[in-house]
Amino acid sequence: MATTATNIPQQGVFLEKDIDTNDMVVNIGPQHPSTHGVLRLITTLDGEIVKNIEPVIGYLHRSKEKMAESRSLYQYQPTIDRVEYLSSFFDHYAFVSTVEAIAELEVPKRVQYIRMITMELNRITSHLLWFGTFLLDLGASSPMFYAFREREKILKLFEDLTGARMMYNYYRFGGVIADMPEGWLDKVRKVVDEFPDRLDEYEAIVTKNPIFLDRTIGIGIMSAEMALANGVTGPSLRASGIKLDLRKTNPYCSYDEVDFDVPVGNTGDCYDRYRVRFQEMRESLKIIRQAIDKIPGGDTAELNKRRAAGDETANEMDLQIYGKKINLITYKPPKGEGSTIVESPRGFLGCYIITDGSPKAYRIKWRGASFSNLSVLAPLMKGLLFPDLMAIFGSIDVILPEVDR
């Protein structure tokens, strides 16, 4: 039981002294329900204590970076969705904004707000899925159904907006593919308004549940130094007490125009990571609410009415959905290079693009947040108990397609 786990002195000294045990190597995965994808963990155990753990990755390597060499930027764009399928608006944003910076394309304000709303909604869906599966790892099954129920509502919004539930392919260089459908903002507002109740409901089931507390409090403590040294970013880093959120520190899109807090933890255990993510969902709701109120032009129905009435102000730059309409088939960004990092639900998502004046990128590098977050697992697990492995692994929220790209 996990309660006793916290009482065992680190490194399990007494086990080694008393009993002469051989190390045992346990292979977890590649196909294992708790690894959320295809991950192999070669675990060396001394009794119940993990002596060493070696993650083996690459099973989902789909050569995303190589694919960019044979496709024009526009052709390449749909495949970005597949880099990280739970929050692909962020990948698209990183890609599109880098190209926009290289080509110096202007992005209208309305587009920036649409992007901000979709990204924050996407953050919620991603955290919800994490919430469901994390508790499933700990043995609780009903939270998963609840989380999926709410996620479904947001996915329905995405479907109305982009036509797809997960592979959106919605952002374009300097704009978005199409304006919001009429009445979409009201639907968003409805979902956002009823969401806090749902979050309270989850908290009622989970946050103070003694079994959950025993399995998370004090388990898998990640110090801030360890997190930074291993390149851990995002909620997992903030749970360790470092207040680092790119939306606040290096605002992109229009994040500097909305007001929100950055939740931080203090100990860096699994429970803190849970709490930080939970709090982040509430902050995202805050951002969305402000963005709906502030979006230039308001709902599309209103804007269309103004345009139909011949209102010239309804056609100004900031209300368009394209800064400059470019021909996507032959689009050639100028020569240059740029690197963007954005705050994805899992941490720093980086996209580094070198263009050479041809329709293709010379080089595209993806920095998946999960890639670095997963690499902390080995140092973190050293000397901890084997039954906590899945709780800890689940709490750092790794998504394997992003690790392997």
Added chain:
Amino acid sequence: MSVLDNKVVSGVVEVGRGLATVAKHLFRPPVTLEYPEVMPDLSDRFHGRLSLLTKSGGEDLCIGCQACARVCPCGDLIQIEMHRDEQKVPVIDRFTIDLGRCIFCGNCTEVCPVDCIKMQDDFELAEYSREALVLDKYALSLSGEESDEYRVRHGLEKHVE
């Protein structure tokens, strides 16, 4: 000992609270659908099966410009062969789409200059063989009335004649 007492008490209370929340859900209407009988309500922009719209009279709308084939991320899954007749009117000889390799990204629908290739809200595409997923022009084309209806529904009136 009192710590344990507290823990037990709070534990029972918290588990009870959780169970009460779960029990509340018994009285909520279900959110799931009985799928084959009840179809989901899909949006207008849904990325489903590809199809070719035709003119109101049923003639080909496609001008064979190959734009869709060029922007497709999956290589040569759209294949078009065309020639021009004496009046330089494009005639499409062959138009096939391999839906088995399509990732339903919508790139092709975005660039089509005459709004010919479009996506329907049909997502039940299972077939018994891979070959059956390679659709030719006749399988892809909608009739004139269907095309008109699609155009009206999606506000693409510019090609209605």
Added chain:
Amino acid sequence: MSNEKEKNNPQEPNEVEASLETTPSAEEKAPEEKPKKAVKAKKSEDSDEVAKAAPKKEVAAQTTEDKAAAPKEVAPKKEETPPPPEPGKYGELLQANGFSPTHLGKDAKGTEMVDIKSTELREVSEFLRDNSASKFDLLVYVAGVDWKDRLEVVYYLYSTQSFESLILKATAADEKLPSVTSVWPTADWHERETYDLFGITFEGHPNLKRILMPSDWLGFPLRKDYKVEDPRLVWNER
């Protein structure tokens, strides 16, 4: 699936810029030259198409180019000889402390870029991490770039104190670079990835082996001259 295709049809290095098609084959090479003279192509379009001898893709290239000719602003800007880049804040800091960086100006997002000698890499890294004026304590990523005549490695650093970033570049002479795992432990996996895809050896790395590709893979996939020579993969060819 596209993965396999890429292994089968590796691109010739000099085709890379020109080709727009996914799978370059002999007949598709012709239209690749076309975009450069889009306007001219417009005139000759009809005769070409009637001739019909032209491969079908060529017709496509012209007609779409025709369409493309209208929004002319997409044409790439001609490059003037750029003025030598201004030394940035961190470049000057490095220079003042006895290193010899080359200033590369800023990237599109305004991040300073500095090229450093590969021999100095580890010292520079340590200096940048520990110096109170820079404090780059987070290595965001390590990216390899194949410039055909040389291999370059890009380090993206971020400071959690000043919230600024810096791009370090180092050329891997003889495909070798000193490892920075002792400075930032996170470099472990990132360097393994760069080794895996570019074949750059990081000296001093504790466990330099393939990470994304299978351990018995031949060649380094992200190099521009990469071709699949593995005989075990011939079944892929369809």
